[in-house]
Amino acid sequence: MVNIRTVAVIGSGTMGAGIADVAASHGHQVLIYDIAADAISRAVDGIRARLASRVARGKLSADASGQILARLIPVTDIEALAAADLVIEAASERLEVKKALFAKLADVCPAQTLLTSNTSSISITAIAAEIRHPERVAGLHFFNPAPVMKLVEVVSGLATSSEVTDALCELAMNWGKQPVRCQSTPGFIVNRVARPFYSEAWRALEEQVATPETIDAALREGGGFPMGPLELTDMIGQDVNFAVTCSVFNAFWQERRFLPSLVQQELVLAGRLGKKSGKGVYDWHADRPAVQWSASVSDSNPVRVEKISDSVTRIDELLLIETQGETAQSLAVKHNRPVVVVDRIERDVAVIAAAFSNPDSVTRKAIGYLQQQGNRVVQIADYPGLLVWRTVAMIANEALDALQKGVASEKDIDTAMRLGVNYPSGPIAWGERLGWQRLLTLLENLQRHYGEERYRPCSLLRQRALLECSYES
Structure with missing residues (x-):
């Protein structure tokens, strides 16, 4: 395998700049490519500001900061990427754009250059399908902010060689990251398994079960998630979150458990994109509405x-x-x-x-x-499965479905969800602790109540529930 010395990053947006920061901070010469020179300048200025903050806090020496900045090389001619040992594409999330770009890279770069995409959901197999040496194409999906988040999904397309994924996993570990391996499937691990966290909250909001602040408090304070799902979509951007949901939904041939929300679509159409636009589910210029907790009950009559x-x-x-x-x-x-x-x-x-x-x-x-x-x-309103139980059941069910279909190992799925979206537990470990039979019963009751395939338990959940019952007997 090639010794990775020079790394090229395509795209100088938030993710591209973050990845360039990581690579340069670990000793690599980094070619930052963008068709707009001023965009590269803004990216480098952003990296400079982050480094200056680390120096001010005593986390980095001024000399080390200068060396990192010296490794960043602006590039506006794609032919210059021929010098790269590894290319990481972090450009537009459109398949036709990526296919054209990778075809050009395959012509420009030597056969041993590793070509990777930071895509969060687009098929690596499709990106590599028409280029020379597709075995060198893989997904290298970082999470935002890339300098901080530990997780990297290393994604194999149908043609990706095991040597390439081995090299990328080793590189990620050398960069202080935790790689997880997965197959190219819609949403990979995190953006697939996390869909119920959002979709069940949107459904509760659509059915007017509770206020947004109550739904968020239930999942955050009652379920142990770091943020409520609705406030998190405001932070991510309603347009971004909705687009990923639509992408996964369509890629799975309109599988109902990935159904997008009409309420979220209305927010996007209204330009209420969350924190970045000032309004989304919440008004970010005003105080957050308070949860209406039940008043204290002080009944002097004893109860049995x-x-x-x-x-x-x-x-x-x-x-x-x-x-x-x-x-x-x-x-x-x-x-x-x-x-x-x-x-x-x-x-x-x-x-x-x-x-x-x-x-x-x-x-x-x-x-x-x-x-x-x-x-x-x-x-809240009388709602089957309430908020935490049904959300956890759906997440665990999706994790088991991904496991059964060979998307990733049990360990990597749990690691991805803990590190990628900071869940309080890996969903499979969580399901084991809560009880598979309990989760199966809950989903079967939800499916019976709604009459929808959305809540269909996967076959591996049924198998684990049967094994659990046999062990207990």
Whole structure:
């Protein structure tokens, strides 16, 4: 394999500049290519500013900063990229643009030059299909900001050689990154497995289950995710997030579990793109609306509490049931008594829904009980699976589907989701801990409730649930 000394980065936007920063900081001469010289200048100025900040904080010496900057070489003639041992393309996310660019690179660069794309979802197989030596083409997908985020997805197209992916994984580790290997499939690992995190939040918003701030608080404070899904799409940019969802949806032949949201489309059409435009789901020029937590219940009348099982508690005549994907009202009819369902409690936040037929005084008993356990309580509409449980179930199901179809190993899927989007746990490890049978039951109940293929459990989930039951017996 070629010894990688000179790295070319195509594109001087945020990702291109970040990748150039990483490569130069690890001793490589870096050719920054763009058709616009002023764009390269802005990229280098941005890198200079970041380095200056590190020097000011004592994280880098002034001499080292100067050496890094000296390794950055602006290039506006693509023929100059013939000197590169590795090319990393970080340009437009359009297949026809990438195919034309890689065809040119294949003509310009020697056969041993590794040609890679930082694409987040476009097929590496398609990019490499019509060029000479397609075995040297791979995906090298960094996460934003590239100098900070540890994860790099190393993506193999149909023709990519194992020697090329081995070399790219070794290079990523030398750059202080954690590489994960995956096959070229829509969304690769992270942008595929993460889709339910967003789509289930959009669905809850569409069905007017709760306010955006409540949905975000449930996933952030109740589920342990670093950000709520709606605020995260505002940070990413509604246009960017919506485009990735549409790309994955269409690439999977309109598979319903990747269905884009009409509410998100409306935001994009209105130019409400999130933080960068000032408005999205939230108004970024105003204070964030507060979550309407339930008022403290201070009923002096004693209640009789009995633990029926790990997921069911009787409080006088009321059943408090941890959700398994059925509505509180359907459970109230089934048990012929008042029911309150409660979401998965990872921290000190309890999201609940009450049966319509419950007297308010009875529902308040559940609120008071949960508050006595040290939880802040918020009540939402009667919604099957609530917010955290159904989101985690969908993410774990998608992770298992990717595993079963050979996209990546179990270890790499979990690593990718922890490092790429900072999930509190890898989804497969999470599913193992929560129980596969529990997740299977929840998804089957959701599928029955909606009558949609969207919630179809994958076959590997069914297999793991069966194995779990056989071990327990």
